[in-house]
């Protein structure tokens with residue numbers, strides 16, 4: 001039976017001495033058969049000097065029961081050092097002075113992926129401070145270049161932590177083979193701060209940057225250009241562009257609906273309301289019945305019809321398989337069409353489009369898909385909603401690191417490895 005428990009524990013060089021279950025909690029007394037016990041001062045082998053005080057370590061649950069390992073670490077005395085220091089044996093499946101085994105810490109970190117500290121604390125009947133402590137100790141608050149091979153596409157995005165507040169954070173990511181990893185969380189979005197981080201990237205990694213995907217924000221684009229010179233293209237991907245022109249459409253929709261609300265009967269206005277969601281929908285997914293609703297809206301609002309059509313056309317340009325030169329032409333043609341119309345809602349967008357023309361057209365070479373940008377942005381949104389109240393850049397970095405890379409890092413059989 002002890003063999004069974006020993007096998008189940010699967011810790012290197014460990015024997016189970018005894019075990020008991022008290023109040024649904026499993027306590028397993030163990031000893032280590034590891035004989036090596038080097039002096040903590042000089043590193044030479046020590047002479048055995050009994051055992052140190054008992055250590056209780058939380059371990060992985062057994063059949064749903066919380067489980068604790070109890071061990072008396074071996075103690076050795078040094079015969080070489082002058083003051084004959086004693087050393088407690090350190091084993092590689094738990095950290096010295098920790099109250100948890102490495103496997104248990106991995107288990108906590110895995111549970112934290114896409115979850116919250118308070119949730120995990122509740123489920124494990126640990127204090128939130130304990131869960132936070134594990135998170136802080138085990139996951140770096142900043143990039144650890146040792147975990148990277150290359151950067152690939154470097155993304156620069158901004159998020160605002162609270163709606164309506166000016167507290168921006170800049171997220172810098174690496175995108176390789178469809179996987180997004182967080183490189184930095186920076187408070188604010190000033191060019192100098194972004195430049196400082198970009199300059200701090202070790203040269204051997206700078207050389208692996210294939211392109212820089214950025215928001216249409218001059219601070220970002222200029223920081224990237226100044227650090228990477230002409231060597232790396234700065235790209236504004238379709239996601240960022242689409243966000244802006246969709247916003248123009250929403251702006252017009254809001255004012256038009258306000259007008260219609262005043263002009264139409266309650267019943268007629270009510271019939272148009274489903275169109276609000278339909279305007280956001282991709283044209284290909286609009287059904288025949290939905291098309292009818294849109295058509296009736298467009299009868300009341302010709303301006304919305306034109307604006308909607310223009311948005312679809314721009315999406316169409318992005319969806320067609322064309323290169324940089326053709327894209328440049330088509331976008332210029334689109335701008336002309338907008339300018340020829342009576343619409344005012346695209347005015348600032350057109351200005352931006354002209355300002356970042358090079359970067360926008362750069363997207364059409366290589367077409368670095370916006371798929372994972374959007375995926376990542378959704379992750380950020382979820383983190384924001386979930387861990388509402390994270391205003392610290394290191395904490396946000398940790399949570400994003402865990403959500404993006406946690407499964408790759410901690411999902412290992414009996415995770416004894418450290419990151």
Ligand SMILES: [Zn+2]
Nearest residue numbers: 039042078081
């Ligand atoms: Zn020594």
